[in-house]
Amino acid sequence: MxxxxxxxxxxxxxxxxxxxxxxxxxxxxxxxxxxxxxxxxxxxxxxxxxxxxxxxxxxxxxxxxxxxxxxxxxxxxxxxSNYCPAVPPDLQGPLNIKGLPENFSLLDKSLYHPEVQFGGRYQPKTCLARHKVALIVPYRERWEILGHFLFHTHTFLQRQQLDYRIFVCEQAYNNTFNKGIVMNGCFKEILKLEPNTSCFIMHDVDLLSIDDRNMYTCPKYPRHLSVAVDKFHFYLPYVELVGGVLGKKK
Missing domain, CATH: 1.10.287 (Helix Hairpins)
Structure with a gap:
């Protein structure tokens, strides 16, 4: 002045x-x-x-x-001043994995996730999300597992107060499934649809988070989000490979 x-x-x-x-x-x-x-x-x-x-x-x-x-x-x-808190207030910590409700449908708008928009998009209503995230989920012929994944993942991601969207990426034709090519192709298409997306989570469809404090965000360096899996008794069985769930900045 x-x-x-x-x-x-x-x-x-x-x-x-x-x-x-x-x-x-x-x-x-x-x-x-x-x-x-x-x-x-x-x-x-x-x-x-x-x-x-x-x-x-x-x-x-x-x-x-x-x-x-x-x-x-x-x-x-x-x-x-309108940003969501750095630590979301509604996190529950360890989660009990529940079965998929009988009336949950992948084809209709879910009664369990009324805030999720068409196309798997969610934004907090009371504050401005600190992170814009795209989940890339390579998929083929695992319908029931996909339903369980979406039901569970939408629930805890909303508590993390993210501006997120889940992209289920399916490989065409009946060739040998190539997860790497599917994820790369999905990544390129997301950049066309939403070029301002800054964080990408590569996510296997058969993995469910059992603690919502495991934040689905992207720090400066790539983050391996599935280093402890119950199938492997919560120990990392490989030290030179990264698989399961990986977060990476654009």
Whole structure:
């Protein structure tokens, strides 16, 4: 505000001086009759007008630049004040894996997840999500397992207050299933649909999180989210491979 005030005062003073100069020049034009003197006065007027134009243009550029920067900072500040808490308040910790309800359907809007939009998209309603996440789920011929995965995963991801969408990616034709190609192809298609997505979770369809404190977000470096699986007695059976659930920034 101080800077804009100084600019405004400078502008007013400059305009006042310019206006007085114009009055003096106009007076001299009415009292001097020499053609040469009139020409000189006219040149002074043009020079003064040019200087005024330069000053006004500079003033406008500085003021517009300051206004744009100030508004951007202000908007970011207002936006940051609406972010969801860094630690979501409704996390439950260890989860009991429940069976799939009989009336749960993959073809209709779920009564169990009314906030989930068509296409598997969810955004918190009370705050601005800190993370925009896409889950890539390679899939083929595992309908019941897919239903169980979606029912469970939608439930705990909403508690993590993420702006997320689950993409179920199915391989065409009956060729040998290639999970890597499916995930790569899905990744490229997501960038076309939602290019501002910054976090990608590669997720096997047969893995369910048993603790919602295992945050489905992407730090600076890739994160292996399935290092402890009950099938392997919660020990990592391999040290050189990454599989199951992997989070990675774009």
């Amino acid at each position: 101080l800077i804009t005030s100084i600019l405004n005062i400078t502008y007013i003073v400059r305009r006042s001086v310019s206006h007085n100069n114009h009055e003096l020049i106009q007076t001299s034009l009415t009292t001097i009759t020499s053609n040469t003197q009139i020409t000189n006065s006219s040149n002074q007027t043009k020079s003064s007008n040019k200087n005024d134009d330069i000053f006004q243009e500079t003033y406008k550029n500085i003021l517009n630049s300051f206004t744009d920067n100030y508004m951007e900072i202000s908007n970011k500040k207002n936006k940051s």
